[in-house]
Structures are given as structure tokens and as C-alpha cells.
Amino acid sequence: MTPLFSFLATAGLSVGGTVSSASIHLGLIDYLILAIYIIVVVGVGFALRGNIRNATDFFLSGRSIPVWVTGLAFLSANLGAQEVIGMAASGAKYGIMTSHFYWVGAIPAMLFLAIFMMPFYYGSRARSVPEYLKLRFDEKTRALNSLTFALMTVISSGVSLHALASLMGLLLGWNYEVSIAVSSLVVMIYVFKGGLTSAIYTEVMQFFLIVLGFSPLVLLGLRDLGGWEGMMSRLPETFTHSWKYMGTTDNPMGVEWIAMVFGLGFVLSFGYWCTDFLVVQRAMAANSMSAARRTPIVGAVPKMFFPLIVIIPGMIAVALMAKEGSGYAIPANSAGAPDYNMVIPSLLAHYCPTGLLGLGLTALMASFMSGMAGNVTAFNTVWTYDIYQSYIGRNKSDAHYLGIGKITTIFGILASIGFAYFAKSFNNIMDALQLVFAFVNAPLFATFLLGMFWRRATGNGAFLGLLSGTVAAMIFHGLSLTAGGSPGMKGGWLHPVFSFRSEMALNFWLAIVAWTTCFLITISVSLATKREKSDSELKGLVYSLTPKTYDDEKHWYKRPAILGLLVLGMTVLLNILFW
């Protein structure tokens, strides 16, 4: 699960409970479709194995991937099944407002990464995001970031695996063990053989599979409802506008525009898209600086239109329930409330005959698997370069690190399986762990922003800033509660002081508090401590000390700044259109 979205518990996926939904029966043709997909991805792994000659090939794809591939992989690494299912769930709960996760959340951050931050990631020749922190700040800042990141990725991968196995058990009656064994074996084979390139290639295939597997749902749903107008007329008024009801917290999300723009748009989204190695690694695999910078922009274009495929199904589900004689209802959970996470699976069952059903389920499974592969590749890179090479086995040969990377792949997958079983038995502990990671991630963007744009920021400042931001997040969480909630995992465990209308509002404000604390403490401590790095050491790592020679593409359509402005303009237009 991506940290940003696991943070937003409202968009999270929990399939632990018993859901009374009609099980889906697959035909031979559906199994054939799944089998073809597995054969092709495993085949890609084998076809790529000849390209893995050294550690750079394995961890960074030899920095040789064309931009349309890295761009789609960049987008797709985040497009796990949890996101597809979670966004459809939000679409059913909040309507068009859910698009803020895309048009306010993701896209501005992706463009900022492309235009302003990529030159330092790619140009510094750092091999990972934690390594950038080491070059820019110091060892302890890197250690803090790499250890939490490594643990977080294997846990996410485990959660993803658990969600896949539970969902398949629920929908198809598949055995939990078999689902886990088959999917992790497939991922292990293709990552082990082809490294990052394999993961990136399958992410792109999964992207097309999701688009082509889920768009029939949208087309059939809209046709059934009598088109766009037919859908909109059956939805509550608040579902049909993205901004109109954001002036106060009196809307389905319970969030007002300030929390939305600063909490989600600025702190959480920039923190995720600009610093999470899982996505940044895709851009670092690009074949030139210009391609690395265009990677997030290329990803932003389809991202802009993704609400069509992932949010509209949720709205279709709600409108369909309001339509006479549709015979459709969102399945209820054990408590009798609608289980919004079942929107996508139940629509698949409602509209898709065997055949197309297999395609949709294969797309769903492919996105679980590629989410796992993304986590595993980010994990093995950070483990090998930032932990093993830094603290355990220094100055070894390249072949040695390649071997470590391969072993780490196997270990990472075994650890994921372990965490999947852990999540199965101790769901609450997993939730708590993910909450701790949310605290760790919330302040992160302040550190990078100061690091890249203020040469005076010091290692001690960054380290203490991060720690105090995390502690501030924790304390704020302990003091805040949602209206009507009881103290516990959802906040207020210290002493409820602040009250919020929704969990989402609480999370957005928590992020703002953590970010601001980190920002202010980093500045204060930096000013109070000596600079450890000279201007010449910071060349290529800090904006003001780096020569701006990278935007030298001859054609305007290859220049990141111009492309970025175009995409930004289109995003603004979408916000206005759906105002």
C-alpha cells in the first residue's frame, strides 16, 4: 500500500471481515486469461535475464529505459489494487470530490518533482533517495530514512499480499495459502531474473491491463444509467461538484479547502510523490536527465484522466442503487453497512459475463502483484546500497552487491509473506505499525525542501527536524479525535482536545502540524549549528549551487518546463470544469 493512501485510512482496504457477497464463478476462459498473463510476465523476466550483467543493471535498469516506459511505470507503481479499490470506494462515499486526490494531490506534486527536484536526484548520481540524504546531509539522516523505508516497503508488500489473498478467497473461494504462494512465486521469478527492468515492464503491462480491463465497467454502467446526465441526476447534489462545497467542512468528506490544499495537496502529496523512493526509482532508471525529468510529467497525463476509470465506478454504483429495478446494491459488511471496498468486484460481477470477467479479475490481480514487485525492487535497492553497503559489507566487488541484491529479493518476498500472515492474525498491530509510518512520513517533505533549496540547512537540523516532526504528529494524533469517535487507534489516545468532522480532516491537519514542526525545527537547529558541508561539496545537491544546464532539449515538446506548464494548465481546467 502506498504510504500516502495507507495514511488516509478512509481510502484504505481492509478485507478481513466477513462480507456477504455473492461469490463469483469463473469459467475456463477466465482462467485461461489469467494463465496467459502469468506466462507473459514470467516470460518477460526470462527474456530480460541476459541484460543483468552488473548491480547497476539490476537496481537501476542501467539507467537506460525510454521515457514513455518510465513515465507509465512511475504512475503505475502507485496504482496498486488498493488504490483502484480504495478510489472507487471513495467515489461511492464522496463523489467527484474524490478527484482532489488526483487534481490537487498527485499532479502538482508530480510536476514539482519533474521540474525542480529531479535534477538533484538524477544529477547527483545518488542511487536512491536515502543516498541523496547522505550526500546532502549526513549518515544519521540517511540511516533514519533508509531503515524506516525498508521496513515500510516489506510491510506494504505483505499487506498487499494479504489483501489479494483475502479478496480472492472472498470472491472466488480460493485457498489463502495457494493465492499467496502463486502470486509471490510469480513476482519472485520475474524480479529475480530481470531486476528493476522486469518490475518496470510488468508495471506498464499492468497499467494497460487496468485501463482496458476496467473501462468496460464504466462504459456499460454509463450506458445502463442513460449516460453522464443519467448518472448525475441520480446522485446527491454534493456528489456532483469538486469544489463548490469545500468552503466549510459541511460536505461528505468533512474537509474544508484549507486542509485539502495544504494537508493533502502540499504536505502529503509532495511528501509522497517527491520523496518516496518507490516512485522516484522509476524516474532514476530513465536514460537521460531530460528523460528522468519528463518521467513524472508523462505519468501525470494519464493520471489526470484516471478518475474516469477509478472514481466513476463508485459513482455508478451509487446511482445504480437509485435506479428502479437495477437489482444492484453495494454488498454489506458484517455490521450491515455498505462495504465500499466491494464496489469494483461487485460491479464486475454485475456487468461482466465470463470472459470479460476474467480480464477484470486478472487486471486486479496484476495490480496486486505489480504493487508487490514495486515494493520488493525498492526494498532490495535500499537494503543493498543504503544498509548493507554502508554498514555491513563495505568495499566489496560489484558482483558481490549484485548477489546480495538477488538474495535480498528472495528475502524481501519471504518477509512479505511473513507480514501477510502477520496481518491476517494481528490486524490491529499492522494498523498501528502503518500509523507509526504515517507519523514518520508526514514531515519528510520539509526536510527535502530545505535540503534542496537552502544551502544553510545542516545534517543535525535535518535529523532533529525529522524526529520532532514525527513526535509532533504522534502527539497531535493523541490529542485529536473525530466527532463521535472513541479514543484509540483513530486518535485521542492521550487526551482528546481537538475535534474533527472526519478522519480524513484529522489526517490532513496532522500532516500540516508535522510538516510545520519539522520545517521550523530544521531551520532553528541549522542556524544554531555549524555547517558541515562546504559549497563545493553541495554542488549538484542544492538549487542555488547547481548550474542550470539541464533544459537543453532542442524541441519544445521535450522541454520539461513547457510540458509541465501544459499539464498544469489542463489540470486547472479540469478543476474548473468539475467545480
Next chain:
Amino acid sequence: MKLDLRLPIGILFLALGGLLAGYGALTFGSEMYKRSLNINVNFWWGLLLMLFGGLMLVPALLKAKGDDKSTRPPEAD
């Protein structure tokens, strides 16, 4: 040279589309299309997938052929 990604994408979608369209062609008028609003979605969507697969595969094959010619040493006759 690295594997051209358009190749496996093309193969995947030609195979998936072929399977769906073929199955759709055999099941015209079947009861099961009631749920898809009486449209044989397997057939039509299968054709679309094949089209997409073809659009990926053909340029990749043409490029591979071109590269092959340019890198092969001239043959003596």
C-alpha cells in the same frame, strides 16, 4: 539490446483479445450477455484488445527488422 517492451505488450493483448473475441464469436445470443445490456462484450472488446495489441506489436517488429538489417554485416554472394 534490451527487450522492446512493445513486443510483450503486443503479444499479451493479441492473445487476450484473440481469446475473448473467439469466445465471443462462439457465444453470440447467449443468455450471459443479458448482464452486459445484451451486448456481446467479449467479442467487441476482444477485437479492441487485438487492435491495441497489433498497434504495439507491428511497430516493434518493424523496428526489430530494421535494426537487424543495419547491424548485420553485408552478405557475400
